[in-house]
Amino acid sequence: MTASLRRLARPQLWPAVGAVLLTLVATGFGLAQPLVAAGLVDTVSRGGSVAGPAFVLAGLFVAQACVGAWGYFLLERTGERFLLRVRTTLCSHLVRIVLPVFDRHRIGDFISRASADVVALRDGLTNTVVQTVTSVIIAVATAVVMAFIDPVLMVMVVGVLAVSSVVLGAMSSRIGDASVSLHTTVGTLSAELERVLGAIRTVRVNRAEDREVAAMTGLAQDGYRAGVRTARLVAAIGPLSEIAMNGAFLLVLFVGASRVASGDLSLGSLVALLLYANQLVMPIGTAVDGIAEIYKIKGPARRIREVLDLPVEQPGDPQPPAPSQSAPVLEIRDVRFGYEPHTPVLRGLSLTVPQRSLVALVGASGAGKSTTFALVDRLYEPWSGTIRLNGHDTTDLGLAATRARIGWVEQDTPVLHGTLRDNLRYAVPDASDPDLWDVLDLVNLHAKIRALPSGLDTEVGERGVRLSGGERQRVAIARAILAKPDLILLDEPTAHLDPANETALTRTMADLRHECSLLVIAHRMSTIRSADRIAVLRDGVVQATGTYTDLLRTNSEFTRIVGGSATPRPPAHPATTPP
Ligand SMILES: Nc1ncnc2c1ncn2[C@@H]1O[C@H](COP(=O)(O)OP(=O)(O)O)[C@@H](O)[C@H]1O
Ligand SMILES: [Mg+2]
Structure with a gap:
């Protein structure tokens, strides 16, 4: 032994x-x-x-x-x-x-x-x-x-x-x-x-x-x-x-x-x-x-x-120091990081999310957008560079204090086995039912869940299989909002939504800006357009930052990305007619 x-x-x-x-x-x-x-x-x-x-x-x-x-x-x-x-x-x-x-x-x-x-x-x-x-x-x-x-x-x-x-x-x-x-x-x-x-x-x-x-x-x-x-x-x-x-x-x-x-x-x-x-x-x-x-x-x-010999995370002091009012919510400076040694995914990424703003992060698939979120929430440590939250270096803040201030809605299946209530209260175990209904209202799920025979006690099934993709995503967003974080990270939140729900969520995001800041990975026009600022991620760095109209004028990568989502392309192989 x-x-x-x-x-x-x-x-x-x-x-x-x-x-x-x-x-x-x-x-x-x-x-x-x-x-x-x-x-x-x-x-x-x-x-x-x-x-x-x-x-x-x-x-x-x-x-x-x-x-x-x-x-x-x-x-x-x-x-x-x-x-x-x-x-x-x-x-x-x-x-x-x-x-x-x-x-x-x-x-x-x-x-x-x-x-x-x-x-x-x-x-x-x-x-x-x-x-x-x-x-x-x-x-x-x-x-x-x-x-x-x-x-x-x-x-x-x-x-x-x-x-x-x-x-x-x-x-x-x-x-x-x-x-x-x-x-x-x-x-x-x-x-x-x-x-x-x-x-x-x-x-x-x-x-x-x-x-x-x-x-x-x-x-x-x-x-x-x-x-x-x-x-x-x-x-x-x-x-x-x-x-x-x-x-x-x-x-x-x-x-x-x-x-x-x-x-x-x-x-x-x-x-x-x-x-x-x-x-x-x-x-x-x-x-x-x-x-x-x-x-x-x-x-x-x-x-x-x-x-037992594998290294574990040290949560640190869960009480964050008072946020500095003038500092941006999130400030990433020159971050370099890769999952494998010598294979960087981010090569000196810098990005700022001001207080009470909606920033959209766009870039090709595999560019490192989700990786950036993982670094902000400190699931991984950057090779070099700093990440500041409300003016404090997250290395000094500690994991618990950093994560307490951030709500993160992941890209896929962010729902656990249990009831809807368990899932919504995951970050705030003592939240009251009225609070839950409020956030469900924000994500346009209020009526839908009211109509369920068991309401908030409905079991979502293993990995949330009893919810549709869009419902899962909205439950996860409601969960993130409930914790009242300073910063909400949304990873392609509209990916599974129909146009009606997409519009509703875009409105929700705009409303949320009065309470906190949002950093949203987006492909859809509606989200990108409503952002205060857009950052274009390419080759592991933020290549350009600006408003929608600025970037359309000046950045070809951006034009390419939004062009793809704005105008539906014809199918690559025309359908063959049966004989
Ligand atoms: N856990 C992981 N381990 C190893 N490589 C990863 C991991 N997660 C992502 N990657 C790689 O990092 C790159 C960036 O991925 P990601 O940040 O998820 O891209 P996206 O911009 O589409 O969100 C991709 O090449 C991906 O294959
Ligand atoms: Mg991703």
Whole structure:
């Protein structure tokens, strides 16, 4: 285990030690039983009373059972607490991983790490590590007691068991490799399943069901092979250890019987030794199995550790300092940024959004418009340059304070599973229903939602599938407005809207200008025309800024962009007439 996992396990150390101690005490009661039984046999053979030793023996049985149960409970509860801690830490870590790193991973694999791997680790640690430690201690204690009765026999028994344990231990280490590949396959399979189920409509439309199932079957078969490899090793270990154990038992019987015959050992002591040899079987078996199992932790432990080692965002102080009245809401200076090293998307972008203004950002698809928004909201850190919000550098403001002042409506499906009310209140969990109706009015959804049988309690479905594209977009806009930010970022807000709704939204944006500033990525004429200022993004820089009429006159890129949306072009391939 590495530092991150050790830190999570540390609070459970003392409860685990307590559980081990209780188990050992229970074993002590068990260890005393053969001695009492031996006394009982010898007393009976001398013609004495059975009652006393029998009573003690019964007491030892009960004590062993009760203390053993207590130890078991303590151990299981310790395991559950560890599980709880790892799960919550992992969840909290996963939602905070910095985006450049997050982008390189698969969500389904993350989910598998937070579910299957965590449970495997918990089982491994409690059942295996603790039980193995306990078993080893019990085995040693049993051997010591046996040595007192007959050292020669003890050495023989322990010798047989030790040699076989070494052989078994060597086989066990190979289980570790099988475990890593098993858990990796399960993770990949979850990721695949997540990808396919997340795009189930696309899968059906493209009739890709069989291909997807075949790909997943391949992965499932990899998992099967790793599982069978593990099973083969474990299966070989089982009989080997049984042979060793039974051999030791027979050894005691044969050698012991001849020593009783020669008078070196009492009959009672032979009974005790047989019982002890029998008691050794369980802990040594558990210890050997346990050592095999311990190697199985390797896979899940590594996969959890990998997540815990990924860098996370630091939210910073959520309270923003007072905005400076004279500074622009947003001021981007010379920002350079790319997703991959040496491949810049933005190459010195500068852009200013004045207070209470509507600025439109236009540019070809892939020019870096959405990337600019992601940098403003600090999902990614620029390579160089500064981004100021209300006059404060967002690096100094911190993530929480920056994001609290910005409302961002993303380009696609910005709706979560839950009711409409949950979705609208996502940024402001304590918003009242009248507030919700107000913002719904602004985005022209008021009447539509009033008419729904469940109103605000309507479930939107996974990723909002029960809403149309345009409705989803307007719900997301309403959500952004509700938080009363200083700046609203809208990424192609009219993309899914019909002309009537587009006009309504353009009016809403104009109205919102009295409350806050808006930076809008736009292709539609209506939005571009109503902007106070338009910035044209090209080759990673803002090539020109101006009003609609200025830019039409001076900027060819702008003319090209709006020209495309103003006059519908004829289809590239004229429709062929059927014969
Ligand atoms: N998360 C990402 N990882 C890697 N590359 C990205 C990512 N997001 C966008 N890009 C790339 O960055 C460039 C700009 O993308 P984007 O800002 O989304 O363009 P647009 O102007 O159409 O909004 C594109 O070439 C795109 O492929
Ligand atoms: Mg975009």
